[in-house]
Amino acid sequence: MEQEPPRTPAVGDPAPKRPRNAAATREAILRSAMEAFSRNGYDGVGVREIAAAAGVTAMLVNRYFGSKEQLFAEVVEASFTPPTVVTDDPRTLSQDVARALVERTSPEAHHLDPFLLMLLSAPNQRAAEIMRQGIERHVGRRLTEQLTGSDVPERAGLALSVIAGTWLMRKVIGDAALVQGDEEALARRLEGVFGLLFSDDDGDGA
Structure with a gap:
């Protein structure tokens, strides 16, 4: 029997669930949070939105980062650590x-x-x-x-x-x-x- 081709995700569809790889999941959450906080600010986005964009649950975000505040602190650390304007010479x-x-x-x-x-x-x-x-x-x-x-x-x-x-x-x-x-x-x-x-x-x- 001929199989149907996979459906192309539509706009508004939830992000696909990611494989349960701890490092990859944590990185996906961090990248989602970085984009969300940079576009909407700390008060303009919630953990559920960040989780949905990363393809995980809000419970999993809290398991990895503890709280929205701690997640934000991790985003700040990841954003400010690499030199962007101030060089070292x-x-x-x-x-x-x-x-x-x-x-x-x-x-x-x-x-x-x-x-x-x-x-x-x-x-x-x-x-x-x-x-x-x-x-x-x-x-x-x-x-x-x-x-x-x-x-x-x-x-x-x-x-x-x-x-x-x-x-x-x-x-x-x-x-x-x-x-x-x-x-x-x-x-x-x-x-x-x-x-x-x-x-x-x-x-x-x-």
Whole structure:
């Protein structure tokens, strides 16, 4: 008897159940949560939605991660650990950060990036605290370890504020001057700003 061909999943169909491989299941849940939190923020998505997109049950999500808060903490850790903008060569740090920032905020870039996770989840006080700790542990530490001179934490914080502000105005708000302007010129201007912040000159003219 001739078998019917498999049905093509329709839009809205639940994700197919995944084989019970612990590592693969955990990774599927984490990736689903990363996408969900980056698109909707901490308060905008529930465990059931994350589970459905991963092809598992909400009970299984809680078994692997304990709670939504702990799952979010794992997403923050996975998102902030890899270097995205702050590189590890202090000799070219200003240039590298400026160019990476322009590239990752270009209209053509389609990254599920830590900035969207931060922006959309910040209204939740506990989520904001988890992200602050993640920033300090990863990108903040990478930056402060490369700076010398006085007021290193303050200068690093200002640099991260410039990065976040540029990301917001260029990628989220879509400021015309920043989006439509010459990217090479924008990178040079940002390099100058970062050069001032990363320099160990105290700026008192002495």
